[in-house]
Amino acid sequence: EVQLLESGGGLVQPGGSLRLSCAASGFTFSNFVMSWVRQAPGKGLEWVSAISGSGGSTYYADSVKGRFTISRDNSKNTLYLQMNSLRAEDAAVYYCAKLPATATTFDYWGQGTRVTDSS
Amino acid sequence: QSALTQPRSVSGSPGQSVTISCTGTSSDVGGYNYVSWYQQHPGKAPKLMIYDVSKRPSGVPDRFSGSKSGNAASLTISGLQAEDEADYYCCSYAGSYTWVFGGGTKLTVL
DSSP, rough: EEEEEEEEOOEEEOOOOEEEEEEEEEEEHHHHHHEEEEEEOOOOOOOOEEEEESSSSSEEOTTTTEEEEEEETTTTTTTEEEOSSSOGOOOOOEEEOOTTTTTTTOOOEEOEEEEEEOO | OOBBBOEEEEHEEEEEEEEEEEEETTGHHHHGEEEEEEEOOOSOOOOEETTTTTTTTTSTTTEEEEETTTEEEEEOOOOGGGGGOOEEEEEEEETTOOOEEEEOOOEEEE
């Protein structure tokens, strides 16, 4: 059974940093593209970032480019999102999502971790 | 990376059919047959309901169907049931390993 468990959320001040983690199990982690999707309070879903199975290729939404860094440790089956220079509008629930082999959709989602603006 | 356009809300009675539209551009919906739909109940994670425009993952009832024409896609739910009441989001691949979501549609089962 595929399981994705996010952690690392919390209260942050504008300009601060936070690192999110997503522990994966139930599939061969290194074989699949992984992604982060966020949802601001009362708002819709927003794709944030994706990373290839090897970790060698990374992709970002314009809204986070230059501030967020996605990475993965395939030996630990863990996905990360380093968030720097945080803004109020980055407050959201951050979901970790797995893509299938075709990488055309998000087939499994974690339960999310909440990043809250302290201002 | 502009969001896809969805109606804010739709409603229907049990047993009826409803259709949710999703409009994009030739750079996303119109350019790829990679539209997916997600169901999200309050406080829960999104769940994949339709992928690659019209394919259903294992376990999703065949009451859910998807289609696409040009820059617009749609999700149809037939034989509405109370448990279908949720938010629904469309999503399209937009090239170069980027994706764009719709703003979401709240489905109310009357």
